[in-house]
Amino acid sequence: MTFLITAGPTREAIDPVRYISNRSSGKMGYAIAEAALDAGHDVILISGPVNLAPPRNSKFISVSTSDEMFDAVHQHADSADICVLCAAVADYKPAQVSPTKIKKRADGISLELTPTRDILQSLGQRQSRKFLLVGFAAETDHLEANAREKLHKKNCDIIVGNDARAAMETDENELLILFRDGEMKRISRAPKNILAYELVKIFLNSQQKCLTKKM
Numbered sequence: 001m002t003f004l005i006t007a008g009p010t011r012e013a014i015d016p017v018r019y020i021s022n023r024s025s026g027k028m029g030y031a032i033a034e035a036a037l038d039a040g041h042d043v044i045l046i047s048g049p050v051n052l053a054p055p056r057n058s059k060f061i062s063v064s065t066s067d068e069m070f071d072a073v074h075q076h077a078d079s080a081d082i083c084v085l086c087a088a089v090a091d092y093k094p095a096q097v098s099p100t101k102i103k104k105r106a107d108g109i110s111l112e113l114t115p116t117r118d119i120l121q122s123l124g125q126r127q128s129r130k131f132l133l134v135g136f137a138a139e140t141d142h143l144e145a146n147a148r149e150k151l152h153k154k155n156c157d158i159i160v161g162n163d164a165r166a167a168m169e170t171d172e173n174e175l176l177i178l179f180r181d182g183e184m185k186r187i188s189r190a191p192k193n194i195l196a197y198e199l200v201k202i203f204l205n206s207q208q209k210c211l212t213k214k215m
């Protein structure tokens, strides 16, 4: 099987030296990539800027902005059997990027932000896609309700929910996994690399079920 995995944050430029980003470490996505490789699968890892070494034997694509990640994902999605969009893509980017460094002024300044394109949703909208589509939901409140809403809105097969505060920049996580057919699974707090092995098994199992249904 071929896994396409996105990981890490994106950076949205304000000017040549400043950007908007978030605290994603990329650890969950890299752990899933390692677990899939260990199980003998092929991995395309599309990563924003993180302090982690690219997994050996993966096809590694380094990106910075949400637009670069969008293009890389769409370029490779059709060669994947399972797409796991784990990246913390910025939801907004500056409406204009200043070509020169913005000068400090005594009064305040306002930044106009415009929504980025939703990569997960754009894959969910693809007609007759053949890959299993997995999204992540990092929430600070109402995890189950928000994750369920994302599952439907973004038309994915699985949403993996976690607490944004507990998950970001840490080595551990706990997960709530929602499936398209209404099934739900909880995995209690564990190191991200242990969780990744469980997730890879769950994704493969769901992919097999989809294939059987289509046959």
Ligand code: C5P
Residues within 6 Å of the ligand: 006, 066, 085, 086, 087, 088, 089, 090, 091, 116, 117, 118, 119, 120, 121, 134, 135, 136, 137, 138, 150
């Ligand atoms: O809507 P929200 O950002 O919470 O959704 C999270 C899920 O959507 C994650 O799987 C993330 O990778 C994906 N996403 C995306 N493109 C965006 C925003 C989020 O693929 N612009």
